[in-house]
Each structure stands twice: as structure tokens, then as C-alpha cells.
Amino acid sequence: PPPSPLPFLLYENETYEYCIVLPPKVNSAGIWENETSPLVIFNYSLPLLEMQVVMTFVITHVIYTILRPLGITLFASQMFAGITMSPMMNLPAFRSIFFNKELSIEVIDTVSMFGFALFLFLTGVKMDMKLALRTTKRSVGIGVVSLLSSILVGAAINETFKQPNETEQVKTERLIETMVEALTSFSVIACLLAELKILNTELGRLALTSAAVGDLSTMFLVHVMSLSRNFTASPLLVIKRVVIMFCFITLIIFVFRPLMYWVIKRTPDGGPVAEVYIMATMMVALGCAVFTHWVDRSPLIGAFLFGLAVPDGPPLGSALIDKFECFINAFFLSIYVTASTLRANFGNMLSDPSHVKFFTFFFSMTFLAKLIPCCIGSFLNFMPFRDSLAFGLVMSSKGIVQLSHYSTFRDNQVLSETVFTAMVIAILVNATIVPILVRFLYDPDSRKYAAYEQRNIMHLKPDAELRILACVHTSDNVPAMINLLDLTCPTRESPNVVYVLHLIELMARNSPVFIAHHNHESSTATTKSFEKIIPFYQYEGNNWGSVTVNAFTVITPRKLMHEDICMMALDKQTSFIILPFHRKWSIDGSLEEENNVVRNLNCTVLDQAPCSVGILIDRGRRQKPMEPSSPSSCSIGMLFLGGKDDREALMLAKRMARNTQVKLTVTRLIAYQDCGNVVDWDTVLDTEMLKDVKQNNGVLDNGNDITYVEEVLHCGSQTIKLVRSIANDYDLMIVGRHYGVESVLLAGLSEWSEFPELGIVGDLFASMDLNSRVSVLVIQQQIVQM
Numbered sequence: 001p002p003p004s005p006l007p008f009l010l011y012e013n014e015t016y017e018y019c020i021v022l023p024p025k026v027n028s029a030g031i032w033e034n035e036t037s038p039l040v041i042f043n044y045s046l047p048l049l050e051m052q053v054v055m056t057f058v059i060t061h062v063i064y065t066i067l068r069p070l071g072i073t074l075f076a077s078q079m080f081a082g083i084t085m086s087p088m089m090n091l092p093a094f095r096s097i098f099f100n101k102e103l104s105i106e107v108i109d110t111v112s113m114f115g116f117a118l119f120l121f122l123t124g125v126k127m128d129m130k131l132a133l134r135t136t137k138r139s140v141g142i143g144v145v146s147l148l149s150s151i152l153v154g155a156a157i158n159e160t161f162k163q164p165n166e167t168e169q170v171k172t173e174r175l176i177e178t179m180v181e182a183l184t185s186f187s188v189i190a191c192l193l194a195e196l197k198i199l200n201t202e203l204g205r206l207a208l209t210s211a212a213v214g215d216l217s218t219m220f221l222v223h224v225m226s227l228s229r230n231f232t233a234s235p236l237l238v239i240k241r242v243v244i245m246f247c248f249i250t251l252i253i254f255v256f257r258p259l260m261y262w263v264i265k266r267t268p269d270g271g272p273v274a275e276v277y278i279m280a281t282m283m284v285a286l287g288c289a290v291f292t293h294w295v296d297r298s299p300l301i302g303a304f305l306f307g308l309a310v311p312d313g314p315p316l317g318s319a320l321i322d323k324f325e326c327f328i329n330a331f332f333l334s335i336y337v338t339a340s341t342l343r344a345n346f347g348n349m350l351s352d353p354s355h356v357k358f359f360t361f362f363f364s365m366t367f368l369a370k371l372i373p374c375c376i377g378s379f380l381n382f383m384p385f386r387d388s389l390a391f392g393l394v395m396s397s398k399g400i401v402q403l404s405h406y407s408t409f410r411d412n413q414v415l416s417e418t419v420f421t422a423m424v425i426a427i428l429v430n431a432t433i434v435p436i437l438v439r440f441l442y443d444p445d446s447r448k449y450a451a452y453e454q455r456n457i458m459h460l461k462p463d464a465e466l467r468i469l470a471c472v473h474t475s476d477n478v479p480a481m482i483n484l485l486d487l488t489c490p491t492r493e494s495p496n497v498v499y500v501l502h503l504i505e506l507m508a509r510n511s512p513v514f515i516a517h518h519n520h521e522s523s524t525a526t527t528k529s530f531e532k533i534i535p536f537y538q539y540e541g542n543n544w545g546s547v548t549v550n551a552f553t554v555i556t557p558r559k560l561m562h563e564d565i566c567m568m569a570l571d572k573q574t575s576f577i578i579l580p581f582h583r584k585w586s587i588d589g590s591l592e593e594e595n596n597v598v599r600n601l602n603c604t605v606l607d608q609a610p611c612s613v614g615i616l617i618d619r620g621r622r623q624k625p626m627e628p629s630s631p632s633s634c635s636i637g638m639l640f641l642g643g644k645d646d647r648e649a650l651m652l653a654k655r656m657a658r659n660t661q662v663k664l665t666v667t668r669l670i671a672y673q674d675c676g677n678v679v680d681w682d683t684v685l686d687t688e689m690l691k692d693v694k695q696n697n698g699v700l701d702n703g704n705d706i707t708y709v710e711e712v713l714h715c716g717s718q719t720i721k722l723v724r725s726i727a728n729d730y731d732l733m734i735v736g737r738h739y740g741v742e743s744v745l746l747a748g749l750s751e752w753s754e755f756p757e758l759g760i761v762g763d764l765f766a767s768m769d770l771n772s773r774v775s776v777l778v779i780q781q782q783i784v785q786m
Helices: 038-043 045-070 074-085 092-098 104-126 137-160 168-182 186-196 202-233 235-266 275-294 299-309 316-342 346-350 353-379 385-395 400-411 417-441 477-487 526-542 558-571 596-608 644-656 681-694 716-729 756-766
Strands: 466-472 496-505 513-516 547-556 576-580 583-585 591-594 612-617 634-640 662-671 705-713 732-736 775-780
Touching (some): 045 074, 074 417, 104 400, 137 168, 137 353, 168 353, 168 417, 186 400, 186 417, 202 385, 235 316, 316 417, 353 385, 385 417, 400 417, 466 558, 477 526, 477 576, 547 558, 612 756, 634 716, 732 756
Parallel strands (some): 634 662
Antiparallel strands (some): 612 775
16 A cells, blocks of 8 residues: 655644544533532533633733743743643543543644634735745845754754664654754744834844745745655655645635735725625635645645735735734634643653753754854844844744644654653743843844934035935825925925835734835835825926935834834934824814824834934915915924024024025014023024024025014913914924923923923924914924933
8 A cells, every 4th residue: 555644744634533422512501410510511512612711711821921021922821831731630620621531632622723724824814925035145045044954953963863773653753853843934933023023123024034935945845855755655646636736726826816806906995894705715714724634635734825815914914814813813822832732741751861861952953053054144144243143043933833733743643742742842942032032132122223423404514415204104194295395495406315104004914014116116015005105206206306206115013113214214314204293184174083103103203213303293284385486485484492403493494495485484482581691502502593594684695585583471371372373374383392491481381281292382283272274393303322
């Protein structure tokens, strides 16, 4: 007879026979069914499953609550829960719950495997296949070398410790250990990076691309080994399997994937996907799992392959993730990990010192065989040593995918209890230590983006180019942003270089996406960014020679968007970042929408930005940019109280005043108590900045229209009255944030401030109590690290 398929493959089936009770005993009458023996209810499948789930959930989360402050991940805590519950199995009551002879395999294993199949389906949905196709040579080299080095070292150790009378069982176990230890799982690394909040860092991106290469290489290598071994004994069987899988993959790509794109086209822009399509997608995913099971393959591979075919991102991919991910990760995976760990017998493993020594040596050497090449490869590509070491640890991490392989082999009776226990311990040690070490070596929060050189508008040379980073979230941000850029008066002698960054929240995918539109990069996100980006290129065309636009789209977790903004500002050496305010006003001036995610992002950027920052509050007063031939003008007001933020705002206002269509009014607020007093250094700088504005009030040397006004006020209440009186006189107000500035004119107003990120004056202009349509630009000068 032909030999059975290679037992070290996850994607093979084994069939076993069990005696079950028909009709199945599902629900009981409760504990009163047998008052003398209440535990009889656990002879029914539903009460048994409910008790198993409750015990698993409670113990897992109690342990996670205790270990989380130590940096232990949720996956490691679930494994610790299984270890903690293991001694409980010596008690008859607990053993009857988790090892019921009639129902344990029928209930808990079925539920956990069903949940893991759904997990792999969602993993496929979130996985970007293009990531592996557009990787750099560095990522390909690291991914392939880390895989081959682990295999070679593992094979060398197995050959060294090989016994003359070694059985086929032992050879198979050693081969399984080597292949799984060499595996670099994309989903495991993506989950680890997300939990450590370094998903969109340079290290995170390199790890994801390298893991994608390694994961696909492992899958290809394993299937080649399986087919080559079976081909010599049964060529017809191999050909049959290849043809069936080819037809299955063809069906997914050319039938199911176009149907899902048809669903996306039928979904209104920004609207939810119809429930019938979501349910149909899930049913097809389960159908693919059943089909691969019927053709003697694992149901896991069918669900995963169909997940890869689902278009990632909104609307369909994000809808699937939003509806099912929380339940699957919190419910099914907790059961799967804990139940798998519970099967390990730690007493038998530790009772044999020879086994302990061998497995300790084997797992240590294969771990180093993956760690060292990754460290060397990243270090040779100019990554700092600490970062290289952290990168190597991330690439060497183990998680639920490796545990699932071992658990499947144990279920198929390919692995002995001792070997399975050793592998569980190796995964647990890895999953516990690696995250702690990575946090110690690589802490992005301690790496401030603030530059150690002056990157602001005030320190630019008179005719130097102005580099601006303009951030947009929705199409509503675009008109106001272009109007503001147009007001900065770019010329051929003093041009503007505008970097447009379209920010999209990462949904329904594991890996962040960075698209450079000027390089004509294509992605599913390109069409979504089209309407936000094209107006900026039109603005460049209308100002040819004086404006250069480079547009980018970043799809990243919302809590990490500030890192992309600050990193781009640092890399592009921008002097000014423009952020849209988190509130949106309707045409009649009422509040239409408020986005606190955008507000939190603005606050973080203000704290960490490497250059000056402006928050643009758009109330829709100016809807169209000025045309050079148009006689219309723009009236800009600027309130000057003093301080570095006001000096930065004044420098930008004077730059705008170069435009002959701009009328600028600078209003200096002076506290009555400070009149005639000896001034400090800040006041000297303020006076110097205002000198050319005060001279020949009304006309400067170049004939621009600038008006200078001084207002002497006594207290904060008079400041409020002044703001209300002038709010409707201008199209745009420019104010400083007054970060760290104390003034009598602002005393007591901070207690009423709704948005501290705007400063007190900016908050007054953004208030709902202000009956005005004036747009406001609040400016904070770069905070230089000393």
C-alpha cells in the first residue's frame, strides 16, 4: 500500500473512530436532575462546555491581570492559565469537566478548532499579500537566511545526537521540531508588534516584510517536501492533490474574489456592508474549510486561503474584522490556547534529565540560529545595535501558530507526550521573555522626534523655500488646507514644498501601508485617497514653478499616527506642520461633527513635533482660493501678545502679506500694568519683530497692505470682549498658542478653556459661543530640546 502522508505536515488529516451516544445528550434538566450526584449534568455537552469556558475565562484573566504589569502578553498568560489548571486535573471534579471520556473530544476540541479556523480566516483577511511581493532585498535576505539557518542548525543537532537504533517515531519528532522552530509566522509577529505598539516603526515594517517572506518560504518548502516524498510511492495521489488544490485556488481567485469586489461596488461610499453579504462571506469561508477537509487536507488551510482572497481594508474586510475579531480572539483563542497547554504533562518531562538537557540545548541553539542572522543582517544595513538585537528577538518570537502545529501533531499521535510538553515549555519561555526584552531594548516613546536644530518659519532666510507638511483626514479638510497654502504666497524666488499626508486608520489588515503617490505606487487604498490628493496636484499646476507637491497616504493605527507625522516632518526637514481641527462646522455655522481621535492626535503632535505646528480651524468663510487675476482680497488679522509662538505667527503673517491681495492687520495687546515698565528679553525680541510693521504704518517698502494697531487692556474680560468685537472683521485670524506664556490679559481664562491645545486665545475663537464664521490658525513654534 502507498505510504501515508508525511506526519510533520499541519495540512494533513488523520481519522479516528469514537463511540458516541445517539441521540446526543445536549441539555440537562439542571442540578436537580440527580440531587445525590449534581455533577451528572456534565454528562451533557452544553453544561460541560459552559463550565469549561467559564473556568478558562476566569483563570486566564485573573492571571493576565496579575502578570500584565510585568510585561507579560495575553498569549503567555493564557498558557500560564493552562499550566495553573494542570494540577487541578488531579482532583476528580475538575478532571471530570476537562477530560470527560465521552464528551471532551466531541465538545471542547471541536469548539477550539472551529475558533482557530476562524482566527486563521481573519488572519488571511488582515494579511497583505503584496507586502511579500514588494519587499526589499534586505527583507528577502533576512527572511530566507533566518529560515535556512534554523533548519541547518536543527538538522546538525539532530544528526549529532542521532542514536544507532533510533526509531521512525523519534526521527519524525526531530524533523517536526526543526521545521516548526524554523517557522517565522507573520501573524504571530504582527500580533506581537501591535501589542508592543511598534507596528508602524522602521523596525516593525522590516519585521513584517521579512516575516511575510519567511512565512511563504516555509509553506512552499514544506509542501515541496511532502509532494516529493509521496510522489515516489504514489505519483497519481500527488497529481490528484495538486490538481484539486490548483482548481480550489483558481475558484477563489477568479470567482469568489470578483464577487467580493462586486459587493464592495454595491456598498455606498462610507456606508456599511449589508449583513447578508457579511454572512455569506463567513459561510463561504466555512465552506472552504469543509471542502479542504473533504479532499484530505486540513480545514485550516481552506479558511486561510479564502481569507487571503478577501479585499483588505474597508468596507468588506473591516466589517468582518469589526464584527468577529473581538469575539474570536477573546472567546475561541482563549479556549484553544489554554486547552492545548493543559494537555502537557510537566511531571513526566522533568522526571527525565536527559530529555531536559537535550531539549534545552536544541531550543537554545535553534533560537540563536534565527536571532544571530537577523541581528547581523539588520546591523549591516545601518540599524543601531540595540535595534538590531530587538529586531532579531521579534523575528525569533513564537506564538499561537507554533502551538497549533504542535497541538495538531499531538492530536494525530505523531508526537509523544514528553516531546509535546517540551515544545510547550519552549513556546512559553519564548513568549514570556521576548516581549520583555524587546520593550527594554526598543522603546519608541523615549525617542523624541524633536530636532536639535532650528526648524521653524522665524529662522528661515528671507527667500528660502518653505517646507510644509499638510495633514488631511477627510475630503472636508482639503479646501481649507489649499486655501491656507495659497495664502502663504509662494513665488519662484521663495517657493513652497508641500508634503501632503493623507491619514487613514488601519482596519482589517495587520501591516501598515505607506503609499508615495508621486512614485505612482498602486494599492487598494489609492482610489480612496484619489479625491483628497488630486486637488493638491491641481494647486501645484496653478502655481507651477513656485509650488512643489509630494503626496503620500499612510494607513496606520490611530494611536500611532503621530509617529508617521513626526517621522515624515523629520525626514523631509519641514518647518511647519498643518493639522486640521477636530471639529467640523456646517454651512449655517452650527457644529456638525466632532472627532476626538483627531483631537488626541493633534495634542500628541504638538508635544512631539520636530518643527512648528499649526492647527487650522475651518469655519468655511473662504471656500475658494484666490485667483491671481481676481480683484477679491483676503483680510487677515493677527493678535500679538508676545512670546515665541506669537513671533512665529507674526513671521508667517508677514509672509502672507507679500501677496498684494492680502490685507493684514496686526493688533498688539498690551497690559496696562506693563506700560512703561522695564522689559525682559522676550519683550525685546517682540519689539524687534514688530519694528518693520510699525514703521510707516499702512505701507511697507514693497507696497503691501499692513496695518498695525495697539490695544491697552486691563484684564482677561477685556480680552474676551476684544476677540468678540473683531471676530467678524477678518477672513482668517492667526494667533499663537502662547505655550508657557503668562500674561495679565489671560489671567483666569484658562479655567474656562475647552481646548487647551489651542491656547487661551485660540480657544476663544473656536468657542461655540462665538457667533462668527472666521477661520483660525493657531501656531506653536518648534520646541527645541536642550
